[in-house]
Amino acid sequence: MTEISASQDQVLIFDTTLRDGEQSPGATMTLGEKLQIAALLDEMGVDIIEAGFPIASEGDFEAVSEIAKLAKTSVICGLARANFKDIDRCWEAVRHARRPRIHTFIGTSPQHRAIPNLDMDQMAQRIHETVTHARNLCDNVQWSPMDATRTEHDYLCRVVEIAIKAGATTINIPDTVGYTAPAESADLIRMLIERVPGADTITFATHCHNDLGMATANALAAVAAGARQIECTINGLGERAGNTALEEVVMALRVRNDIMPFRTGIDTTKIMQASRLVSTVSGFPVQFNKAIVGKNAFAHESGIHQDGMLKSADTFEIMRPSDIGLTETNLVMGKHSGRAALRAKLVDLGYALGDNQLNDVFVRFKALADRKKEVYDDDLIALMQDTGTNAANDRIQVKSLRVVCGTDAPQTAELTLTIEGAEHSSHATGDGPVDAAFNAVKALVAHDARLQLYQVHAVTEGTDAQATVTVRMEEAGKIVTGHSSDTDTIVASVRAYVNALNKLMVRRLKTAPEAASA
Ligand code: KIV
Numbered sequence: 001m002t003e004i005s006a007s008q009d010q011v012l013i014f015d016t017t018l019r020d021g022e023q024s025p026g027a028t029m030t031l032g033e034k035l036q037i038a039a040l041l042d043e044m045g046v047d048i049i050e051a052g053f054p055i056a057s058e059g060d061f062e063a064v065s066e067i068a069k070l071a072k073t074s075v076i077c078g079l080a081r082a083n084f085k086d087i088d089r090c091w092e093a094v095r096h097a098r099r100p101r102i103h104t105f106i107g108t109s110p111q112h113r114a115i116p117n118l119d120m121d122q123m124a125q126r127i128h129e130t131v132t133h134a135r136n137l138c139d140n141v142q143w144s145p146m147d148a149t150r151t152e153h154d155y156l157c158r159v160v161e162i163a164i165k166a167g168a169t170t171i172n173i174p175d176t177v178g179y180t181a182p183a184e185s186a187d188l189i190r191m192l193i194e195r196v197p198g199a200d201t202i203t204f205a206t207h208c209h210n211d212l213g214m215a216t217a218n219a220l221a222a223v224a225a226g227a228r229q230i231e232c233t234i235n236g237l238g239e240r241a242g243n244t245a246l247e248e249v250v251m252a253l254r255v256r257n258d259i260m261p262f263r264t265g266i267d268t269t270k271i272m273q274a275s276r277l278v279s280t281v282s283g284f285p286v287q288f289n290k291a292i293v294g295k296n297a298f299a300h301e302s303g304i305h306q307d308g309m310l311k312s313a314d315t316f317e318i319m320r321p322s323d324i325g326l327t328e329t330n331l332v333m334g335k336h337s338g339r340a341a342l343r344a345k346l347v348d349l350g351y352a353l354g355d356n357q358l359n360d361v362f363v364r365f366k367a368l369a370d371r372k373k374e375v376y377d378d379d380l381i382a383l384m385q386d387t388g389t390n391a392a393n394d395r396i397q398v399k400s401l402r403v404v405c406g407t408d409a410p411q412t413a414e415l416t417l418t419i420e421g422a423e424h425s426s427h428a429t430g431d432g433p434v435d436a437a438f439n440a441v442k443a444l445v446a447h448d449a450r451l452q453l454y455q456v457h458a459v460t461e462g463t464d465a466q467a468t469v470t471v472r473m474e475e476a477g478k479i480v481t482g483h484s485s486d487t488d489t490i491v492a493s494v495r496a497y498v499n500a501l502n503k504l505m506v507r508r509l510k511t512a513p514e515a516a517s518a
């Protein structure tokens with residue numbers, strides 16, 4: 001069965017982290033990272049996963065096909081523009097899923113109609129043909145009039161009716177440029193339900209962008225007016241100011257169920273894990289005061305608040321940390337902690353590992369505990385997030401690094417990398433230790449990629465804290481992000497740099513020459 005529709009009190013959660021989220025410059029993810037995220041979204045009860053835009057590149061196609069094969073319960077959706085070639089390619093990728101969906105779209109506002117140079121009638125005809133074609137391939141078809149919130153109402157009603165008649169089962173109403181406001185978002189959905197024949201036979205979706213900071217409010221207003229699918233991303237990842245944040249709408253519906261009596265199928269205790277994973281993979285840190293998943297979201301600094309919290313948690317808390325999978329244990333790990341304690345701690349933090357994976361993490365945990373007396377929750381999270389760095393199958397790996405730095409310039413670096421199995425060494429100088437170390441990498445791996453971002457964060461307090469480093473690079477329009485953590489900031493920096501270079505190699509191989517974009 002591939003059909004999916006919401007009941008009156010249920011709101012379907014459509015996650016587009018891997019498509020709209022990944023479109024955010026620099027958020028490019030590898031196949032392995034996408035599979036990891038998709039598996040977690042499936043497990044946490046996301047109804048529909050938009051896994052990518054199959055025609056955009058070979059890499060996107062492969063990712064959507066592989067996710068389609070692995071998904072257990074989620075519907076797997078791919079994006080396609082309004083032409084047969086895109087739709088056929090999309091179907092080829094999603095057809096492996098137990099529950100496939102084709103999502104096809106075209107810009108319907110005056111601003112967007114000018115791009116394909118179609119007049120209103122020609123565009124209406126194109127919508128009829130492409131939705132019919134998609135529906136002949138798949139019985140679960142979503143159609144989106146891009147920039148719906150700036151489309152003339154009469155024309156919007158006309159094209160939505162055409163799409164429904166052609167077989168669309170979900171009609172998504174995107175606020176592509178983040179222009180609408182809550183009352184208007186609700187009015188638009190209400191207007192469509194009232195005016196379009198057949199509106200009661202399909203599910204309306206809301207897809208909001210956060211340019212004016214109203215994406216969550218706009219999505220919830222659309223639900224109050226009758227939409228039953230929310231399109232969103234983890235951490236609100238997405239182009240410009242991002243998309244509606246999944247964690248915000250899901251927790252708002254749960255906490256304020258008294259005034260928004262709708263349920264979702266999301267296991268909220270997986271939210272924190274998903275947030276950390278997406279932040280690591282995308283290289284986009286979560287702002288400290290971000291609703292639900294920010295580091296400070298449950299922190300109570302002021303004396304008055306702490307006093308209130310000690311007396312009763314609900315004085316200042318409208319939800320519990322455990323609701324989103326944040327556990328507070330005071331158990332600090334160290335070099336005498338055993339495998340069982342590590343496993344239990346990781347389960348507490350939301351990571352359930354198989355035996356092989358646990359063995360690997362245990363070795364790295366011991367190495368960290370040897371250098372750092374006390375290993376805190378945040379250290380373990382950084383360790384888990386670092387799992388993909390310096391992986392055995394990477395083409396370039398860091399073997400050893402020695403850096404000389406101090407008041408007397410120049411700073412120098414001696415580096416040995418293993419490149420496709422063979423060891424290569426270099427010696428370089430630079431303006432500071434990081435510059436010297438990066439020059440040593442460049443001496444061994446020549447490239448024209450431009451460094452866009454170099455960012456260092458201390459994981460915990462104290463001078464023995466681990467540093468998490470993010471490196472973002474751009475080459476011929478392709479942007480990749482590498483990351484790594486270590487108690488030695490320079491080692492973490494070189495590993496993050498090498499991690500980005502490995503991703504760049506994969507991107508060079510995977511990107512099709514005629515890459516398309518939405
Ligand atoms: O924002 C938008 O309009 C989109 C469409 C492709 C649905 O992402």
Ligand code: ZN
Pocket residue numbers: 020174176207209
């Ligand atoms: Zn979008």
